[in-house]
Amino acid sequence: MTVKLDTVIAREKLKPRREPYWHRLDSGCMLGFRKMATGSIGSWVARYRNAETGERPKQALGEFSDRPPSERFSAAKEAADAWFSHLGRGGSSEIVTxxxxxxxxxxxxxxxxxxxxxxxxxxxxxxxxxxxxxxxxxxxxxxxxxxxxxxxxxxxxxxxxxxxxxxxxxxxxxxxxxxxxxxxxxxxxxxxxxxxLAQVSNDLAWRVALRAVENAGTAREVYLDLPQRKTLITASPTDLAQFLRGLARLPLRPGALAALTVGRFESRLDVLTVGKDKAGRDRKLKLPKDTADFFRELAKDKPPTALLFTRADGKAWTKDDWKKPIKLAAAKVGLPADTVALALRHSAITDLVTGGLDLLTVAQLSGTSVAMIERHYGHLRADHAAAALATLAL
Structure with a gap:
C-alpha cells in the first residue's frame, strides 16, 4: 500500500514504525520514508524492482536535515531518481564507500x-x-x-x-x-x-572539486654548469660522489637511478634499462662509450640483482640519505643553498635542450612528457630559435 509523503503534514500524521512508508514514483520505483519515533525528522530510502530478475535492492538516501521540511520530499525524490537511473543503465546496487x-x-x-x-x-x-x-x-x-x-x-x-x-x-x-x-x-x-564500474551514477561530487591546481609545477631554479657539477662531486663523500656522477651523466630522477640493478645494464650492447620511474614502464637508453664504461665499472664483479649505486655501508640510497650530504657539500664549495639532487637532472635536461636536441628525444631520455619539457624548458628553445633566426639577417 502506498501513502502520500510529499507534504510535511502528511508525514507528521504517520505513526512511528520500523518499516518505511512507501510512495510510488514509477513502475518498480518506490520512495520510502522511515519514522522511528514521534517527533523525529525521519529518513528516506529508495527501492527498485528489477523486472527481469525480480530483485528488489534498497538504497538509504539520508535525512536531508540540511533542507527545510517542505523541500525534503523533492530532495529525496531527486536522489532516488538518480539511483533508479543508475540502476537502469546497468549500474551496481552494491553500496561502496x-x-x-x-x-x-x-x-x-x-x-x-x-x-x-x-x-x-x-x-x-x-x-x-x-x-x-x-x-x-x-x-x-x-x-x-x-x-x-x-x-x-x-x-x-x-x-x-x-x-x-x-x-x-x-x-x-x-x-x-x-x-x-x-x-x-x-x-x-x-x-x-x-x-x-557503475558504482556511482555521476562524477559531479569530484569533477570540479578535485580539479588540479593549474601551473603547480615550477621549473627548478638552480642550474649548475659543468664546472659547478664537478665541484659538487669533488666535495662529496666517495659514495655520494659516485651517485652524483650518475645523475650528472643521465637526466634521470634520483629515485630511478638509486633503483638501478646490475641486471639493468647490458654491457655487451651498452644499453641501460630504466625501470623505477614516474613513466610507469621500462625504457632503454643507448649509452655513449664513456658513460657505458662508467656503468661497467660499477657493475664489475656484482650479481645481476645487486644495486649499481649504494651507500658506503652497502645499503640503498633514499632521498633522506642524500639530502643533507648534498646540502653540506654545496655549502662547502659555495654553491646555492637550495642545491638538491634534482638540480643535476634539471641541469642535464637544460644542457640537452640548449644543445639543440629535439624535445621528443629529451622527453624520452628523461622519462617525462613532451608537454612537461615544453612547459619548463620551452623558453630555452625560444632563445635558441631566436639565435638561429638571427643568422638569416641580410
Whole structure:
C-alpha cells in the first residue's frame, strides 16, 4: 500500500514504525520514508524492482536535515531518481564507500601496473583518506561539499620532509600546490574508477572539486654548469660522489637511478634499462662509450640483482640519505643553498635542450612528457630559435 509523503503534514500524521512508508514514483520505483519515533525528522530510502530478475535492492538516501521540511520530499525524490537511473543503465546496487573505492583502485593498480605503484597509492590513501570522515561516506551520498572539505584540510596539512628521521629531527614545510595535486590525483583516480564500474551514477561530487591546481609545477631554479657539477662531486663523500656522477651523466630522477640493478645494464650492447620511474614502464637508453664504461665499472664483479649505486655501508640510497650530504657539500664549495639532487637532472635536461636536441628525444631520455619539457624548458628553445633566426639577417 502506498501513502502520500510529499507534504510535511502528511508525514507528521504517520505513526512511528520500523518499516518505511512507501510512495510510488514509477513502475518498480518506490520512495520510502522511515519514522522511528514521534517527533523525529525521519529518513528516506529508495527501492527498485528489477523486472527481469525480480530483485528488489534498497538504497538509504539520508535525512536531508540540511533542507527545510517542505523541500525534503523533492530532495529525496531527486536522489532516488538518480539511483533508479543508475540502476537502469546497468549500474551496481552494491553500496561502496570512498575507502572501499580506494581499496578497489589499489587492487586494480596492483593487477595492471605492479606492486610498487599499488603500494604508492595505498600509502597515500592510508595517510590522507582512511583516517578522514570522507572515507566512510557511501559514493551515492558523496557531495561536492564533502570533497571540498577534504581538499581544504589536505592543502592546510604540512608536509614532513624527512618522515623516517627521529621525531625531533623531522622538518615540516607548507604543502605545495604540486604536492596537493599528486595526493588529489590518487583519490580522483579511485573515484573515476568507481564511476567506470557503475558504482556511482555521476562524477559531479569530484569533477570540479578535485580539479588540479593549474601551473603547480615550477621549473627548478638552480642550474649548475659543468664546472659547478664537478665541484659538487669533488666535495662529496666517495659514495655520494659516485651517485652524483650518475645523475650528472643521465637526466634521470634520483629515485630511478638509486633503483638501478646490475641486471639493468647490458654491457655487451651498452644499453641501460630504466625501470623505477614516474613513466610507469621500462625504457632503454643507448649509452655513449664513456658513460657505458662508467656503468661497467660499477657493475664489475656484482650479481645481476645487486644495486649499481649504494651507500658506503652497502645499503640503498633514499632521498633522506642524500639530502643533507648534498646540502653540506654545496655549502662547502659555495654553491646555492637550495642545491638538491634534482638540480643535476634539471641541469642535464637544460644542457640537452640548449644543445639543440629535439624535445621528443629529451622527453624520452628523461622519462617525462613532451608537454612537461615544453612547459619548463620551452623558453630555452625560444632563445635558441631566436639565435638561429638571427643568422638569416641580410
Amino acid at each position: 570512498v575507502k572501499a573505492a580506494c581499496s578497489n583502485y589499489a587492487d586494480h593498480i596492483l593487477a595492471t601496473k605492479g606492486e610498487e605503484r599499488a603500494e604508492d597509492v595505498r600509502a597515500r590513501y592510508r595517510r590522507w583518506v582512511d583516517p578522514e570522515p570522507i572515507a566512510k561516506i557511501a559514493l551515492p551520498k558523496l557531495t561536492r561539499r564533502h570533497i571540498e572539505t577534504w581538499r581544504k584540510k589536505l592543502a592546510a596539512t604540512p608536509v614532513i620532509v624527512n618522515p623516517h628521521a627521529a621525531e625531533k629531527n623531522r622538518v615540516e614545510r607548507p604543502r605545495s600546490a604540486s604536492s596537493l595535486n599528486r595526493d588529489m590525483a590518487s583519490l580522483r583516480a579511485a573515484l573515476n574508477y568507481a564511476y567506470d
